[in-house]
Amino acid sequence: DAGVIQSPRHEVTEMGQEVTLRCKPISGHNSLFWYRQTMMRGLELLIYFNNNVPIDDSGMPEDRFSAKMPNASFSTLKIQPSEPRDSAVYFCASSFSPDTKLFFGSGTQLSVL
Amino acid sequence: AQTVTQSQPEMSVQEAETVTLSCTYDTSESDYYLFWYKQPPSRQMILVIRQEAYKQQNATENRFSVNFQKAAKSFSLKISDSQLGDAAMYFCAYRSPAAGNKLTFGGGTRVLVKP
Numbered sequence: 001d002a003g004v005i006q007s008p009r010h011e012v013t014e015m016g017q018e019v020t021l022r023c024k025p026i027s028g029h030n031s032l033f034w035y036r037q038t039m040m041r042g043l044e045l046l047i048y049f050n051n052n053v054p055i056d057d058s059g060m061p062e063d064r065f066s067a068k069m070p071n072a073s074f075s076t077l078k079i080q081p082s083e084p085r086d087s088a089v090y091f092c093a094s095s096f097s098p099d100t101k102l103f104f105g106s107g108t109q110l111s112v113l
Numbered sequence: 114a115q116t117v118t119q120s121q122p123e124m125s126v127q128e129a130e131t132v133t134l135s136c137t138y139d140t141s142e143s144d145y146y147l148f149w150y151k152q153p154p155s156r157q158m159i160l161v162i163r164q165e166a167y168k169q170q171n172a173t174e175n176r177f178s179v180n181f182q183k184a185a186k187s188f189s190l191k192i193s194d195s196q197l198g199d200a201a202m203y204f205c206a207y208r209s210p211a212a213g214n215k216l217t218f219g220g221g222t223r224v225l226v227k228p
């Protein structure tokens with residue numbers, strides 16, 4: 001299996017632009033998580049899905065952030081409009097319940113100028 | 114809400130020696146899971162070891178072992194025979210089945226390995 005696949009690996013954009021991060025979970029996994037990592041705040045859970053349904057989005061910073069999971073093999077995290085403080089590494093992870101092992105993608109390094 | 118605390122921002126160890134990383138957590142739940150993840154400069158998050166709260170026996174994976182003290186809510190990681198490739202950030206994490214298997218991370222400990 002190829003593991004959790006995230007794209008792009010790096011994204012540089014200007015303030016105000018729309019940014020879309022993509023994630024393909026491991027086939028057969030039914031839980032998907034989006035995390036953000038910064039030096040100041042560490043690893044924060046933004047949102048997670050079970051069986052394509054958002055379960056907890058309390059970690060989403062504000063309305064500029066939105067996440068979708070239209071099917072079991074694809075999820076997006078969108079920031080519109082982007083701001084410099086959104087600069088971070090964004091990780092996607094998946095797991096198969098009831099198994100508790102979480103598999104992470106390689107992350108997307110986002111820089112908003 | 115659960116919190117995970119790693120009190121050591123950085124630890125240094127001589128190659129072939131042993132280093133112990135500390136982690137404490139706060140929870141009112143009885144059923145949960147604890148993890149240690151390694152993040153090398155490549156930024157990939159790599160699962161090092163996992164402990165189920167209902168198991169009294171401490172988990173071990175090759176040179177990595179944990180000291181799980183449930184009553185004290187402590188979960189330390191011991192790296193034996195340290196190797197240069199062990200240099201990385203190490204994150205302690207708590208996962209709650211009652212909360213949809215949400216994973217909460219500590220702030221991390223950077224491990225430096227001296228040759």
